[in-house]
Amino acid sequence: MNAQAPKGTADMLPDVARAWEHLQRVAQELFARYGYEPVYTPLFEHTEVFTRGIGEATDIVSKEMYTFEDKGGRSITLRPEGTASVVRAALEHNLTANGAQAKLYYAGPMFRYERPQKGRMRQFWQIGIEVLGAAEPTADAEVITVLWRFFEALGIPAAIMRLLLNSMGDESCRPAYRDSIAAFIRQHARDLCEECVRRAETNPLRAFDCKNPGCREVMAGASLLRDELCDECAAHYAAVKTHLDALGIPYVEDSTLVRGLDYYTRTVFEIQVDAGLGSQNAIGGGGRYDRLMEAYDGPPTPGLGFALGFERTLLAMQAAGIEVPAPPRAEVFVARVDDSVTAEVFALAQRMRDAGVAAELDHQARSLKSQFKQADRLGARFVVVVGPDELASGEVTLRDMSTREEKRVALDAAPAAVAAALG
Protein backbone atom coordinates (compact mmCIF):
# COMPACT_ATOMS: atom_id res chain seq x y z
CA MET A 1 0.00 0.00 0.00
CA ASN A 2 0.91 3.64 -0.22
CA ALA A 3 2.25 4.61 3.18
CA GLN A 4 2.19 8.32 2.50
CA ALA A 5 -0.02 10.60 4.53
CA PRO A 6 -2.63 12.38 2.39
CA LYS A 7 -1.65 15.59 0.62
CA GLY A 8 -1.58 18.54 2.94
CA THR A 9 -1.34 16.45 6.09
CA ALA A 10 1.72 15.63 8.11
CA ASP A 11 2.70 13.17 10.78
CA MET A 12 3.88 14.93 13.86
CA LEU A 13 6.83 12.87 14.99
CA PRO A 14 8.17 13.28 18.53
CA ASP A 15 10.18 16.46 17.93
CA VAL A 16 7.19 18.21 16.44
CA ALA A 17 4.65 16.63 18.75
CA ARG A 18 6.64 17.90 21.72
CA ALA A 19 6.48 21.42 20.33
CA TRP A 20 2.73 20.96 19.85
CA GLU A 21 2.28 20.06 23.48
CA HIS A 22 4.49 22.96 24.50
CA LEU A 23 2.22 25.41 22.68
CA GLN A 24 -0.81 23.92 24.34
CA ARG A 25 0.75 24.03 27.79
CA VAL A 26 1.73 27.67 27.39
CA ALA A 27 -1.75 28.47 26.12
CA GLN A 28 -3.53 26.69 28.93
CA GLU A 29 -1.45 28.36 31.59
CA LEU A 30 -1.84 31.82 30.06
CA PHE A 31 -5.51 31.59 29.17
CA ALA A 32 -6.40 30.37 32.63
CA ARG A 33 -4.99 33.58 34.09
CA TYR A 34 -7.48 35.52 32.01
CA GLY A 35 -10.40 33.33 33.02
CA TYR A 36 -10.84 31.28 29.86
CA GLU A 37 -12.12 27.73 30.11
CA PRO A 38 -11.52 24.85 27.73
CA VAL A 39 -14.12 23.63 25.28
CA TYR A 40 -14.06 20.81 22.77
CA THR A 41 -16.51 20.86 19.91
CA PRO A 42 -16.90 18.23 17.16
CA LEU A 43 -14.37 18.17 14.34
CA PHE A 44 -17.30 18.12 11.95
CA GLU A 45 -20.59 19.97 11.92
CA HIS A 46 -23.70 20.25 9.83
CA THR A 47 -22.52 22.11 6.76
CA GLU A 48 -24.97 24.91 7.48
CA VAL A 49 -23.00 25.94 10.57
CA PHE A 50 -20.24 27.15 8.28
CA THR A 51 -22.20 28.35 5.29
CA ARG A 52 -24.37 30.57 7.47
CA GLY A 53 -21.63 31.58 9.86
CA ILE A 54 -18.62 32.16 7.66
CA GLY A 55 -20.56 33.27 4.59
CA GLU A 56 -21.44 31.61 1.28
CA ALA A 57 -19.31 33.97 -0.76
CA THR A 58 -16.09 33.48 1.16
CA ASP A 59 -13.26 31.41 -0.26
CA ILE A 60 -13.45 29.08 2.68
CA VAL A 61 -17.04 28.14 2.03
CA SER A 62 -17.10 28.37 -1.72
CA LYS A 63 -14.06 26.25 -2.47
CA GLU A 64 -12.15 25.05 0.56
CA MET A 65 -14.50 22.93 2.64
CA TYR A 66 -14.30 19.20 3.13
CA THR A 67 -17.98 18.43 2.70
CA PHE A 68 -19.57 15.02 2.36
CA GLU A 69 -22.85 13.29 2.86
CA ASP A 70 -22.97 10.83 5.74
CA LYS A 71 -24.86 7.56 5.72
CA GLY A 72 -27.93 9.29 7.07
CA GLY A 73 -28.03 11.66 4.12
CA ARG A 74 -26.88 14.68 6.14
CA SER A 75 -24.45 17.19 4.68
CA ILE A 76 -21.44 17.18 6.95
CA THR A 77 -18.35 19.40 6.82
CA LEU A 78 -15.00 19.08 8.54
CA ARG A 79 -14.53 22.33 10.43
CA PRO A 80 -12.45 24.87 8.51
CA GLU A 81 -12.13 27.10 11.57
CA GLY A 82 -13.15 27.10 15.21
CA THR A 83 -15.36 30.09 15.91
CA ALA A 84 -18.49 28.92 14.13
CA SER A 85 -18.57 25.69 16.13
CA VAL A 86 -18.00 27.39 19.46
CA VAL A 87 -20.77 29.91 18.83
CA ARG A 88 -23.07 27.12 17.68
CA ALA A 89 -22.30 25.18 20.86
CA ALA A 90 -22.88 28.26 23.01
CA LEU A 91 -26.27 28.68 21.40
CA GLU A 92 -27.19 25.01 21.76
CA HIS A 93 -26.32 24.99 25.46
CA ASN A 94 -27.54 28.49 26.25
CA LEU A 95 -24.17 29.56 27.58
CA THR A 96 -25.05 33.23 27.21
CA ALA A 97 -28.63 33.07 28.44
CA ASN A 98 -29.89 36.09 30.37
CA GLY A 99 -26.84 38.14 29.61
CA ALA A 100 -24.29 35.65 30.89
CA GLN A 101 -20.77 35.86 29.54
CA ALA A 102 -18.75 32.88 28.32
CA LYS A 103 -14.97 32.87 27.94
CA LEU A 104 -13.75 29.78 26.15
CA TYR A 105 -10.65 28.43 24.44
CA TYR A 106 -10.05 25.51 22.15
CA ALA A 107 -7.20 23.79 20.36
CA GLY A 108 -7.29 21.28 17.57
CA PRO A 109 -7.12 20.52 13.88
CA MET A 110 -8.97 22.45 11.18
CA PHE A 111 -9.47 21.36 7.58
CA ARG A 112 -9.40 23.31 4.35
CA TYR A 113 -9.04 21.90 0.87
CA GLU A 114 -6.23 24.05 -0.51
CA ARG A 115 -2.98 23.57 -2.37
CA PRO A 116 -0.41 23.12 0.38
CA GLN A 117 2.62 25.36 0.60
CA LYS A 118 4.84 26.75 3.31
CA GLY A 119 2.71 27.57 6.33
CA ARG A 120 -0.44 26.20 4.74
CA MET A 121 -1.77 22.69 5.20
CA ARG A 122 -5.06 20.95 4.50
CA GLN A 123 -5.15 19.81 8.07
CA PHE A 124 -3.71 22.49 10.28
CA TRP A 125 -3.94 23.24 13.98
CA GLN A 126 -5.28 26.27 15.69
CA ILE A 127 -5.64 27.53 19.23
CA GLY A 128 -8.34 30.09 19.76
CA ILE A 129 -10.29 31.94 22.41
CA GLU A 130 -13.80 33.35 22.24
CA VAL A 131 -15.62 35.80 24.49
CA LEU A 132 -19.38 35.67 24.09
CA GLY A 133 -21.75 38.22 25.58
CA ALA A 134 -19.19 40.99 25.94
CA ALA A 135 -19.79 44.19 24.02
CA GLU A 136 -17.38 46.52 25.78
CA PRO A 137 -14.13 47.61 24.14
CA THR A 138 -12.20 46.31 27.13
CA ALA A 139 -13.06 42.84 25.86
CA ASP A 140 -11.49 43.65 22.49
CA ALA A 141 -8.37 44.95 24.17
CA GLU A 142 -8.20 41.89 26.41
CA VAL A 143 -8.47 39.40 23.56
CA ILE A 144 -5.80 41.22 21.57
CA THR A 145 -3.58 41.35 24.64
CA VAL A 146 -3.93 37.61 25.26
CA LEU A 147 -2.84 36.90 21.70
CA TRP A 148 0.13 39.23 22.00
CA ARG A 149 1.17 37.83 25.36
CA PHE A 150 0.89 34.28 24.09
CA PHE A 151 3.50 34.84 21.43
CA GLU A 152 5.65 36.70 23.93
CA ALA A 153 5.34 33.78 26.34
CA LEU A 154 6.70 31.49 23.63
CA GLY A 155 9.73 33.72 23.36
CA ILE A 156 8.92 35.46 20.10
CA PRO A 157 10.43 38.94 20.47
CA ALA A 158 7.96 41.80 20.35
CA ALA A 159 10.32 43.49 17.94
CA ILE A 160 9.66 41.00 15.17
CA MET A 161 5.89 40.97 15.63
CA ARG A 162 3.54 43.41 13.97
CA LEU A 163 0.03 43.84 15.36
CA LEU A 164 -2.34 45.19 12.75
CA LEU A 165 -5.57 46.80 13.88
CA ASN A 166 -8.64 48.00 12.04
CA SER A 167 -12.37 48.46 12.37
CA MET A 168 -14.75 47.00 9.82
CA GLY A 169 -17.72 49.04 11.07
CA ASP A 170 -21.11 47.48 11.59
CA GLU A 171 -24.45 47.15 9.83
CA SER A 172 -25.13 50.85 10.14
CA CYS A 173 -21.97 52.07 8.42
CA ARG A 174 -20.32 49.24 6.51
CA PRO A 175 -22.94 48.66 3.79
CA ALA A 176 -22.83 52.26 2.62
CA TYR A 177 -19.05 52.24 2.62
CA ARG A 178 -19.01 48.95 0.81
CA ASP A 179 -21.25 50.35 -1.90
CA SER A 180 -19.07 53.40 -2.25
CA ILE A 181 -15.97 51.26 -2.72
CA ALA A 182 -17.76 49.10 -5.27
CA ALA A 183 -18.69 52.24 -7.13
CA PHE A 184 -15.12 53.51 -6.85
CA ILE A 185 -13.81 50.28 -8.35
CA ARG A 186 -16.22 50.41 -11.28
CA GLN A 187 -15.20 53.99 -11.84
CA HIS A 188 -11.53 53.04 -12.06
CA ALA A 189 -12.10 49.68 -13.68
CA ARG A 190 -9.68 50.25 -16.55
CA ASP A 191 -6.79 50.97 -14.15
CA LEU A 192 -7.39 47.90 -11.99
CA CYS A 193 -6.66 44.24 -12.55
CA GLU A 194 -9.48 41.88 -13.58
CA GLU A 195 -9.44 40.36 -10.16
CA CYS A 196 -10.13 43.66 -8.45
CA VAL A 197 -12.91 44.56 -10.86
CA ARG A 198 -14.50 41.24 -10.08
CA ARG A 199 -14.15 42.03 -6.40
CA ALA A 200 -16.47 44.98 -6.80
CA GLU A 201 -19.29 42.47 -7.06
CA THR A 202 -18.15 39.95 -4.46
CA ASN A 203 -16.09 41.62 -1.75
CA PRO A 204 -15.08 45.17 -2.69
CA LEU A 205 -13.02 45.73 0.46
CA ARG A 206 -10.62 43.03 -0.67
CA ALA A 207 -9.39 45.27 -3.46
CA PHE A 208 -7.35 47.07 -0.80
CA ASP A 209 -5.46 43.83 -0.34
CA CYS A 210 -4.39 43.44 -3.97
CA LYS A 211 -0.64 43.02 -4.39
CA ASN A 212 -0.65 44.56 -7.83
CA PRO A 213 1.22 47.92 -7.54
CA GLY A 214 -1.12 49.57 -10.01
CA CYS A 215 -4.15 48.55 -8.01
CA ARG A 216 -2.55 49.72 -4.80
CA GLU A 217 -1.94 53.09 -6.32
CA VAL A 218 -5.53 53.43 -7.46
CA MET A 219 -6.96 52.13 -4.21
CA ALA A 220 -4.86 54.61 -2.26
CA GLY A 221 -7.22 57.22 -3.64
CA ALA A 222 -10.31 55.54 -2.22
CA SER A 223 -11.87 56.74 0.98
CA LEU A 224 -11.05 54.74 4.10
CA LEU A 225 -13.63 53.03 6.26
CA ARG A 226 -11.82 54.52 9.22
CA ASP A 227 -13.14 57.88 8.11
CA GLU A 228 -16.64 56.61 7.37
CA LEU A 229 -17.41 54.79 10.62
CA CYS A 230 -20.67 55.63 12.37
CA ASP A 231 -20.35 57.40 15.72
CA GLU A 232 -20.80 54.24 17.76
CA CYS A 233 -18.18 52.28 15.81
CA ALA A 234 -15.75 55.17 15.87
CA ALA A 235 -16.14 55.51 19.64
CA HIS A 236 -15.70 51.77 20.14
CA TYR A 237 -12.59 51.69 17.99
CA ALA A 238 -11.12 54.68 19.79
CA ALA A 239 -11.75 53.05 23.15
CA VAL A 240 -10.04 49.82 22.06
CA LYS A 241 -6.98 51.79 21.06
CA THR A 242 -7.01 53.70 24.34
CA HIS A 243 -7.03 50.47 26.31
CA LEU A 244 -4.23 48.97 24.23
CA ASP A 245 -2.21 52.15 24.68
CA ALA A 246 -2.70 51.90 28.44
CA LEU A 247 -1.23 48.39 28.42
CA GLY A 248 1.59 49.33 26.12
CA ILE A 249 0.56 46.85 23.44
CA PRO A 250 2.04 48.24 20.22
CA TYR A 251 -0.31 48.17 17.25
CA VAL A 252 -0.29 49.54 13.75
CA GLU A 253 -3.52 50.81 12.30
CA ASP A 254 -4.08 49.30 8.89
CA SER A 255 -7.20 50.37 7.10
CA THR A 256 -6.62 47.70 4.45
CA LEU A 257 -6.83 44.86 6.96
CA VAL A 258 -9.97 43.04 5.89
CA ARG A 259 -10.35 39.58 7.23
CA GLY A 260 -11.79 36.92 4.98
CA LEU A 261 -14.76 35.77 6.97
CA ASP A 262 -18.09 37.52 6.62
CA TYR A 263 -18.95 37.47 10.29
CA TYR A 264 -16.53 40.15 11.43
CA THR A 265 -17.82 43.48 12.68
CA ARG A 266 -15.95 46.40 14.16
CA THR A 267 -12.59 45.37 15.56
CA VAL A 268 -10.33 43.13 13.47
CA PHE A 269 -6.66 42.43 14.12
CA GLU A 270 -3.82 40.23 12.99
CA ILE A 271 -0.30 39.54 14.17
CA GLN A 272 2.31 39.11 11.47
CA VAL A 273 5.97 38.22 11.31
CA ASP A 274 8.24 38.52 8.31
CA ALA A 275 10.61 35.58 8.70
CA GLY A 276 10.02 31.88 8.33
CA LEU A 277 6.55 31.75 6.86
CA GLY A 278 7.28 31.79 3.16
CA SER A 279 4.77 33.98 1.41
CA GLN A 280 2.47 33.90 4.41
CA ASN A 281 2.90 36.32 7.27
CA ALA A 282 -0.04 36.02 9.67
CA ILE A 283 0.49 33.82 12.71
CA GLY A 284 -2.73 34.79 14.43
CA GLY A 285 -5.75 36.99 13.97
CA GLY A 286 -9.30 37.59 14.95
CA GLY A 287 -11.97 40.11 15.57
CA ARG A 288 -15.43 40.93 16.77
CA TYR A 289 -18.53 39.18 15.41
CA ASP A 290 -21.56 40.79 17.04
CA ARG A 291 -24.08 39.38 14.54
CA LEU A 292 -22.86 35.78 14.33
CA MET A 293 -25.23 34.32 16.91
CA GLU A 294 -28.13 35.84 15.01
CA ALA A 295 -26.98 34.10 11.85
CA TYR A 296 -27.90 30.91 13.71
CA ASP A 297 -31.28 32.34 14.68
CA GLY A 298 -30.02 32.93 18.20
CA PRO A 299 -30.54 36.08 20.24
CA PRO A 300 -28.35 39.12 19.51
CA THR A 301 -25.13 38.31 21.35
CA PRO A 302 -21.89 40.20 20.93
CA GLY A 303 -18.76 38.14 20.65
CA LEU A 304 -15.14 38.19 19.63
CA GLY A 305 -12.05 36.02 19.59
CA PHE A 306 -8.85 35.07 17.89
CA ALA A 307 -7.27 32.02 16.33
CA LEU A 308 -3.60 31.31 15.88
CA GLY A 309 -1.91 28.65 13.79
CA PHE A 310 0.38 26.04 15.32
CA GLU A 311 2.34 25.39 12.15
CA ARG A 312 2.97 29.04 11.44
CA THR A 313 3.78 29.86 15.04
CA LEU A 314 6.37 27.11 15.02
CA LEU A 315 7.86 28.37 11.76
CA ALA A 316 8.11 31.83 13.28
CA MET A 317 9.75 30.40 16.40
CA GLN A 318 12.26 28.46 14.34
CA ALA A 319 13.12 31.54 12.31
CA ALA A 320 13.65 33.40 15.58
CA GLY A 321 15.95 30.65 16.84
CA ILE A 322 13.66 29.59 19.66
CA GLU A 323 14.05 26.00 20.77
CA VAL A 324 11.35 24.03 22.49
CA PRO A 325 12.92 22.45 25.55
CA ALA A 326 13.22 18.67 25.40
CA PRO A 327 13.30 16.94 28.78
CA PRO A 328 15.56 13.88 29.17
CA ARG A 329 13.76 10.72 28.11
CA ALA A 330 15.04 8.93 31.16
CA GLU A 331 16.49 10.05 34.48
CA VAL A 332 17.90 6.67 35.34
CA PHE A 333 18.76 3.65 33.22
CA VAL A 334 18.63 0.29 34.95
CA ALA A 335 21.26 -1.84 33.25
CA ARG A 336 21.67 -5.58 33.54
CA VAL A 337 24.99 -7.33 33.36
CA ASP A 338 23.57 -10.59 32.09
CA ASP A 339 20.33 -12.48 31.71
CA SER A 340 20.52 -14.01 35.19
CA VAL A 341 19.37 -10.74 36.73
CA THR A 342 16.63 -9.81 34.26
CA ALA A 343 13.80 -10.31 36.72
CA GLU A 344 15.47 -8.10 39.34
CA VAL A 345 16.21 -5.40 36.76
CA PHE A 346 12.69 -5.37 35.47
CA ALA A 347 11.26 -5.17 38.99
CA LEU A 348 13.72 -2.44 39.99
CA ALA A 349 12.88 -0.29 36.98
CA GLN A 350 9.24 -0.51 37.96
CA ARG A 351 9.99 0.51 41.54
CA MET A 352 11.91 3.52 40.17
CA ARG A 353 8.91 4.52 38.13
CA ASP A 354 6.58 4.02 41.05
CA ALA A 355 8.86 6.33 43.02
CA GLY A 356 8.28 9.03 40.42
CA VAL A 357 11.57 8.61 38.58
CA ALA A 358 11.69 8.35 34.79
CA ALA A 359 13.40 4.99 34.39
CA GLU A 360 14.34 3.00 31.31
CA LEU A 361 15.75 -0.44 30.73
CA ASP A 362 16.93 -2.57 27.85
CA HIS A 363 14.32 -4.61 26.00
CA GLN A 364 16.64 -5.87 23.27
CA ALA A 365 19.08 -8.05 25.18
CA ARG A 366 21.92 -5.67 24.42
CA SER A 367 25.38 -5.77 25.88
CA LEU A 368 26.14 -3.76 28.99
CA LYS A 369 28.24 -1.46 26.87
CA SER A 370 25.42 -0.66 24.53
CA GLN A 371 23.09 -0.20 27.47
CA PHE A 372 25.41 2.56 28.63
CA LYS A 373 25.36 4.10 25.19
CA GLN A 374 21.61 3.94 25.28
CA ALA A 375 21.53 5.56 28.71
CA ASP A 376 23.74 8.33 27.41
CA ARG A 377 21.56 8.94 24.42
CA LEU A 378 18.44 9.09 26.56
CA GLY A 379 20.06 11.73 28.72
CA ALA A 380 19.92 9.63 31.87
CA ARG A 381 21.68 11.24 34.81
CA PHE A 382 22.22 7.88 36.51
CA VAL A 383 22.79 4.29 35.52
CA VAL A 384 22.04 1.56 38.00
CA VAL A 385 24.08 -1.53 37.23
CA VAL A 386 22.63 -4.82 38.39
CA GLY A 387 24.80 -7.92 38.19
CA PRO A 388 25.47 -11.15 40.01
CA ASP A 389 28.21 -9.47 42.06
CA GLU A 390 25.88 -6.78 43.33
CA LEU A 391 22.97 -9.03 44.02
CA ALA A 392 25.14 -11.40 46.05
CA SER A 393 25.33 -8.68 48.66
CA GLY A 394 21.84 -7.30 48.11
CA GLU A 395 23.19 -4.18 46.42
CA VAL A 396 23.34 -2.42 43.08
CA THR A 397 25.92 -0.06 41.57
CA LEU A 398 24.79 3.52 41.16
CA ARG A 399 26.77 5.51 38.62
CA ASP A 400 26.49 9.26 38.18
CA MET A 401 26.92 9.73 34.45
CA SER A 402 28.08 13.32 34.73
CA THR A 403 30.80 12.74 37.31
CA ARG A 404 31.49 9.05 36.52
CA GLU A 405 31.38 8.36 40.23
CA GLU A 406 30.03 5.00 41.32
CA LYS A 407 28.87 3.70 44.65
CA ARG A 408 27.06 0.69 46.00
CA VAL A 409 23.60 1.13 47.43
CA ALA A 410 21.18 -1.41 48.86
CA LEU A 411 18.85 -2.85 46.23
CA ASP A 412 15.81 -1.97 48.32
CA ALA A 413 16.96 1.58 48.88
CA ALA A 414 17.93 2.29 45.26
CA PRO A 415 14.70 3.99 44.13
CA ALA A 416 14.70 6.35 47.10
CA ALA A 417 18.41 7.04 46.65
CA VAL A 418 17.97 7.93 43.00
CA ALA A 419 14.89 10.03 43.69
CA ALA A 420 16.79 11.92 46.37
CA ALA A 421 19.85 12.41 44.17
CA LEU A 422 17.67 13.83 41.42
CA GLY A 423 16.30 16.34 43.88
Place this chain on the structure above:
RNA sequence: GUGGGUGUAGCUCAGUUGGUUAGAGCGUCGGACUGUGGCUCCGAAGGUCGCGGGUUCGAGUCCCGUUACCCACCCCA
Protein backbone atom coordinates in the same frame (compact mmCIF):
# COMPACT_ATOMS: atom_id res chain seq x y z
C1' G B 1 -7.87 25.44 -10.07
C1' U B 2 -2.97 27.68 -12.48
C1' G B 3 2.48 28.06 -12.80
C1' G B 4 7.65 26.74 -11.59
C1' G B 5 11.21 23.39 -9.18
C1' U B 6 12.63 18.68 -7.34
C1' G B 7 12.34 13.28 -6.73
C1' U B 8 19.45 8.40 -5.59
C1' A B 9 20.36 4.52 1.50
C1' G B 10 16.50 6.45 7.98
C1' C B 11 18.45 11.99 7.17
C1' U B 12 21.48 15.66 4.06
C1' C B 13 23.48 14.97 -0.55
C1' A B 14 27.71 13.31 -4.68
C1' G B 15 27.12 10.67 -8.93
C1' U B 16 31.92 12.93 -14.62
C1' U B 17 30.39 13.66 -22.40
C1' G B 18 24.95 7.30 -20.88
C1' G B 19 29.44 2.11 -20.01
C1' U B 20 31.30 -3.06 -15.71
C1' U B 21 29.47 -5.21 -8.33
C1' A B 22 25.56 3.10 -7.35
C1' G B 23 29.08 6.45 -3.34
C1' A B 24 30.02 10.05 1.01
C1' G B 25 28.75 12.39 5.64
C1' C B 26 25.38 11.89 9.64
C1' G B 27 22.38 8.31 11.99
C1' U B 28 21.71 2.92 13.28
C1' C B 29 24.05 -1.81 14.83
C1' G B 30 28.64 -4.43 16.31
C1' G B 31 33.76 -4.29 17.85
C1' A B 32 38.64 -1.93 19.82
C1' C B 33 41.75 -6.70 27.54
C1' U B 34 37.03 -10.95 29.28
C1' G B 35 30.66 -6.17 33.62
C1' U B 36 30.40 0.47 31.76
C1' G B 37 28.68 5.94 28.09
C1' G B 38 29.95 10.78 25.66
C1' C B 39 35.91 11.50 21.98
C1' U B 40 38.70 8.50 18.49
C1' C B 41 39.47 4.23 15.40
C1' C B 42 37.69 -0.30 12.80
C1' G B 43 33.70 -2.97 10.69
C1' A B 44 28.59 -4.12 9.25
C1' A B 45 23.69 -3.62 7.83
C1' G B 46 20.74 -0.55 4.73
C1' G B 47 19.06 1.60 -2.01
C1' U B 48 12.76 -1.47 -6.77
C1' C B 49 18.21 5.28 -8.27
C1' G B 50 9.38 7.87 -7.40
C1' C B 51 6.54 4.89 -11.16
C1' G B 52 5.57 3.48 -16.46
C1' G B 53 6.99 3.66 -21.36
C1' G B 54 10.72 5.02 -25.18
C1' U B 55 15.79 5.80 -27.52
C1' U B 56 20.35 2.72 -27.15
C1' C B 57 24.63 -2.87 -27.57
C1' G B 58 24.02 -0.50 -22.69
C1' A B 59 20.31 4.71 -18.71
C1' G B 60 20.58 6.91 -12.02
C1' U B 61 22.54 9.73 -16.25
C1' C B 62 18.71 11.36 -22.69
C1' C B 63 13.10 11.76 -24.36
C1' C B 64 7.71 11.28 -23.19
C1' G B 65 3.99 10.36 -19.73
C1' U B 66 2.52 9.87 -14.76
C1' U B 67 2.71 10.48 -9.57
C1' A B 68 4.49 12.60 -5.04
C1' C B 69 6.68 16.49 -2.55
C1' C B 70 8.29 21.59 -2.38
C1' C B 71 7.54 26.68 -3.68
C1' A B 72 4.44 30.47 -5.73
C1' C B 73 -0.52 32.60 -7.47
C1' C B 74 -5.62 32.84 -5.23
C1' C B 75 -6.86 33.14 -0.19
C1' C B 76 -5.89 32.36 4.70
C1' A B 77 -3.87 30.43 10.56
